[in-house]
Amino acid sequence: MSTLVFGHKNPDTDSVCAAIALADLKKKLGETITPAIQGELTPESKFVLEKFKVAAPAVVTSFAGKDVYLVDHSDLAQSPDDLGEANILGIVDHHKLGDVTTSQPLECWIWPVGCTCTVIKSMYDFNKIEIPKDIAGIMLCAILSDTVIFKSATCTDADKKACEALAKAAGITDTQALGMDMFKVKSAVDGTPVRELVLRDYKDFNMNGKKVGIGQLEVVDLSILDKVKADLEKDIIALKKEGGRHSVFLLLTDIIKEGSEVLIASDDESVIEKAFGATPKNSKVWLDGVMSRKKQVVPNLEKAFA
Amino acid sequence: MSTLVFGHKNPDTDSVCAAIALADLKKKLGETITPAIQGELTPESKFVLEKFKVAAPAVVTSFAGKDVYLVDHSDLAQSPDDLGEANILGIVDHHKLGDVTTSQPLECWIWPVGCTCTVIKSMYDFNKIEIPKDIAGIMLCAILSDTVIFKSATCTDADKKACEALAKAAGITDTQALGMDMFKVKSAVDGTPVRELVLRDYKDFNMNGKKVGIGQLEVVDLSILDKVKADLEKDIIALKKEGGRHSVFLLLTDIIKEGSEVLIASDDESVIEKAFGATPKNSKVWLDGVMSRKKQVVPNLEKAFA
Incomplete structure (x- = not known):
């Protein structure tokens, strides 16, 4: 049975891209694992996945009986309603520690940085696994999104350093322009309920x-x-x-x-x-x-x- | 003000040695930090610290207003009673995820391995910092203690690999004998209330x-x-x-x-x-x-x- 990895409800670009990246890394470490999202993609996330030609994860809302990894959250309010019936193998996050608990030892990489994808970049490095070009591209976008192109108070040197390496791996020369393109998509509200x-x-x-x-x-x-x-x-x-x-x-x-x-x-x-x-x-x-x-x-x- | 790092109530050898090791690592990363313990040393822990000539941390039971790292636990029941008034900077652990929560982002390294010191060994490696001989010795003992000299169901390959490297760094040739010496001390009950x-x-x-x-x-x-x-x-x-x-x-x-x-x-x-x-x-x-x-x-x- 495949393990599922997913971010919070109302997924943002980090929740989507971190799930895809962690699934890629864990697959390369020998696990059977599929990324999922708890809700529809935002226009920003759609733009990011289309730009780097990465398939969107399926929307999944029930996880009872499944092995799961959480990314980008550790709060029950942001987790699936039946998380209590799932078996949590690990959490990769960059927020405060929430109220998710487990009854089994697990793997947590939770760092006070601007984006989950910055943590996952370090996990690739730690395991000496190369990040594919397309995954590097979406991870870069997730960091640009979460740090508001490095302007947010949450942005750390680790985020900037990760972006530099990811931009190189993704073949992106103008990171600032990529970020602004993304935020223009995010800013559009016309015709949206x-x-x-x-x-x-x-x-x-x-x-x-x-x-x-x-x-x-x-x-x-x-x-x-x-x-x-x-x-x-x-x-x-x-x-x-x-x-x-x-x-x-x-x-x-x-x-x-x-x-x-x-x-x-x-x-x-x-x-x-x-x-x-x-x-x-x-x-x-x-x-x-x-x-x-x-x-x-x-x-x-x-x-x-x- | 110095940050404090400490393990659970009724400290075992891992809680003591992990606090000492994490303080050493964080000091080398530029933090002002001191190890502490929430209660008196066990005979086993005393034996270990004396063997490698490492000073025992001070007993501290109140942490209000302090910056703290927790090692070897994330359960409130095992934490200081005034943990809610401390500022938790991070958790390094190898247990299930407990009910400690934070209102600020933090640094968690929690892995499903046999001992906190196995995780800290990886943190030294990740930061490319060499482990001092005496710290390597007590970390080795903590892993031997927690894994019952590799016999426990909690023992993983990562624990064995860490012990191999730590034994080398500590100049220990017979790991098994060191473990048995430690467990003989642990077994002694005569004269103990x-x-x-x-x-x-x-x-x-x-x-x-x-x-x-x-x-x-x-x-x-x-x-x-x-x-x-x-x-x-x-x-x-x-x-x-x-x-x-x-x-x-x-x-x-x-x-x-x-x-x-x-x-x-x-x-x-x-x-x-x-x-x-x-x-x-x-x-x-x-x-x-x-x-x-x-x-x-x-x-x-x-x-x-x-």
């Missing part, structure tokens, strides 16, 4: 017993979102109600201005003030310099909820 | 909401324990009551016969039958071939409690 935009890069967290959803849209210019903003505000209120959530926050991140406008739907907006020292107006607030959900938003909110 | 024997290698687990303690004494011949067995049986009943535990199990492991007699103090002895298919008599049962708490006892008990 509003719920799809909210969920495009969305994660639920358990914060001190409260269910808190945090979505993020990264664009090359916030004005792109002007015509859909009112609908986004309405939709996060709906999403909050549907899931019995305490809050839903949607970060509209301007990757050029380097900051985020947060749209707020919450039972208690004061958590935002507690977390960031900024006062929301009309359930919105601009956070200058805040680009990383993982490093700048989640830890501050967790403290505010504690 | 009975509670100290019960707690010598003891861990509490949360199994489906029940507090379950599992201790282990490894000896070169079970007859060594004949004169203290009645006292051990009485003491685990007392220990069970004191801590509001559902069960305390004490494994008396014969490393030559390769099996364990389990002494049982439990609200429901049938969990043993469920877990191992063997029926206790007079609150005792012999489990042939069972030597590893981690790989053979904990997973089966967790299933029985589920």
Whole structure:
């Protein structure tokens, strides 16, 4: 039976590409393993896989009885609902340590870097296995995406070094241009249903017993979102109600201005003030310099909820 | 402020030596870091540190406000009581993934091998840093201890390979003899208070909401324990009551016969039958071939409690 490797719900480019890369590496180490995704590809991920002619993983949502590796998450809220019936062989991630537990010893490579694919690059090196050209290309894109072309507070020297080596392996000479092409695809919102935009890069967290959803849209210019903003505000209120959530926050991140406008739907907006020292107006607030959900938003909110 | 690195409560040789080794490695990588232990050294650990002339870490039990690395555990029940007020920078371990969580990204090296020191050996190699002779010696002993000189079901090829390299680095030619010397020290019980024997290698687990303690004494011949067995049986009943535990199990492991007699103090002895298919008599049962708490006892008990 094939082992499955997959990233979090609402897969982003790192979750998709890390699953594909880890499957490639583990296959070369002798395991029978297939990458999977927990939901449909985003336009950005589609662009990346098409650019490097890599097949999209199948969407799988039930993992009971399977051997699995998790990539890019260790939070139950982002895992399949039946993860408890799966056998977790390992986790490769770059986030805080979540609430996934196991009853058997496992293999974890979790590093405080900008992207899971940076960790997997080191795993290839550690095992002295060469990264194929196409896999190097998608891993490079995942790092550019997660680090917002090296601008995010999460970006480390290890990410930059990995990108340099991956660009060489993939035959890419202008990394910056590749990144901007990708973010232009990511910025396009025309014709996309509003719920799809909210969920495009969305994660639920358990914060001190409260269910808190945090979505993020990264664009090359916030004005792109002007015509859909009112609908986004309405939709996060709906999403909050549907899931019995305490809050839903949607970060509209301007990757050029380097900051985020947060749209707020919450039972208690004061958590935002507690977390960031900024006062929301009309359930919105601009956070200058805040680009990383993982490093700048989640830890501050967790403290505010504690 | 110095970062602290420490293993689990009731430190065994791996918890002590892994903390010392990780501190050495991280120091060489530029961190200010000191090893610590959560409790007194066992006779085995004392023997090992004295043999290789390595200083014993200080006993530290409060870590609030400190930056810390955990080694050899990721279970809150085995962590300091104020771990929630510490900042966890990383975990190096070889057990199941426990219930420790963080709100910041961290560095985890957790591998399904026989000993934390085997993982740390790979971390030295990954960072291309040479292991000092004395540190290599104590790491070798930790692996010999945790794998019961390669006899345990937890022992992997990686452990054996690490020992080969570490023995060379430490100038040890007869690894087997070193292991037996260590286990002879470990087997000595004369003059040791009975509670100290019960707690010598003891861990509490949360199994489906029940507090379950599992201790282990490894000896070169079970007859060594004949004169203290009645006292051990009485003491685990007392220990069970004191801590509001559902069960305390004490494994008396014969490393030559390769099996364990389990002494049982439990609200429901049938969990043993469920877990191992063997029926206790007079609150005792012999489990042939069972030597590893981690790989053979904990997973089966967790299933029985589920």
